[in-house]
Amino acid sequence: MHASISRWRCRLWGIAGAGNSRRLVGFLSHQGKWLIILPPLLFLLVFFLIPFGFALVISFADTAVRVPPFTDILSVSPDWHIHLTLNLGNFKYLFTDEVYGLSYIYSLKTAFFSTLICLGLGYPMAYAIARTSKSTQGILLLIIILPFWTSFLLRVYALEGIIRETGLLNTALLWLGVIDHPLQIMRTTFAVVPRNHLFLSAFHGTALVRDARETRSCPAGSGG
Numbered sequence: 001m002h003a004s005i006s007r008w009r010c011r012l013w014g015i016a017g018a019g020n021s022r023r024l025v026g027f028l029s030h031q032g033k034w035l036i037i038l039p040p041l042l043f044l045l046v047f048f049l050i051p052f053g054f055a056l057v058i059s060f061a062d063t064a065v066r067v068p069p070f071t072d073i074l075s076v077s078p079d080w081h082i083h084l085t086l087n088l089g090n091f092k093y094l095f096t097d098e099v100y101g102l103s104y105i106y107s108l109k110t111a112f113f114s115t116l117i118c119l120g121l122g123y124p125m126a127y128a129i130a131r132t133s134k135s136t137q138g139i140l141l142l143i144i145i146l147p148f149w150t151s152f153l154l155r156v157y158a159l160e161g162i163i164r165e166t167g168l169l170n171t172a173l174l175w176l177g178v179i180d181h182p183l184q185i186m187r188t189t190f191a192v193v194p195r196n197h198l199f200l201s202a203f204h205g206t207a208l209v210r211d212a213r214e215t216r217s218c219p220a221g222s223g224g
Contacts, residue, residue: 060086110192163191 061070165182173179
């Protein structure tokens with residue numbers, strides 16, 4: 001009698017365990033994507049969205065000699081009346097000061113020419129990579145991705161070592177006799193253009209061109 005009760009108990013536990021496993025698999029299949037999205041979403045919320053909210057609140061406040069050094073835009077009086085005080089002087093100064101206006105125009109001009117350079121160099125490079133064999137594509141893409149494994153700050157310092165007056169580029173040109181004096185590249189528009197995005201555009205362009213080739217290679221009327 002005791003042995004039969006033990007067998008029935010094991011069967012019930014097995015059925016319950018199988019049911020729990022199926023429920024767990026069903027939960028992961030339906031909600032698993034949120035388990036992947038949630039960590040970076042929380043990271044962006046804590047380190048980007050919340051600080052941006054603080055900066056937005058400060059932009060509507062006045063400066064004050066205290067800690068923190070700005071006034072409160074939302075306050076509650078002793079009789080529980082809520083007062084909202086917004087200062088638009090910061091935004092007026094932002095759009096009327098000449099320094100900010102010139103900075104906006106310069107940023108737009110730099111972004112425009114950077115985009116043209118990305119399109120002119122990145123996508124031909126991507127097209128050339130897409131026409132190679134699959135094994136060669138992996139090697140070429142790895143060469144493009146490798147610089148992004150290093151810190152952005154390290155890439156900036158490495159670029160500075162190349163384009164400064166005593167850098168690698170000027171030293172090589174002087175040694176070859178191409179120039180008589182070092183070129184002034186630092187602190188110019190040419191130095192500001194984010195050349196690292198050229199490689200990034202090639203990386204994305206390769207996938208686009210490869211998908212286009214695969215689409216053209218599919219026979220007409222195929223379901224895949």
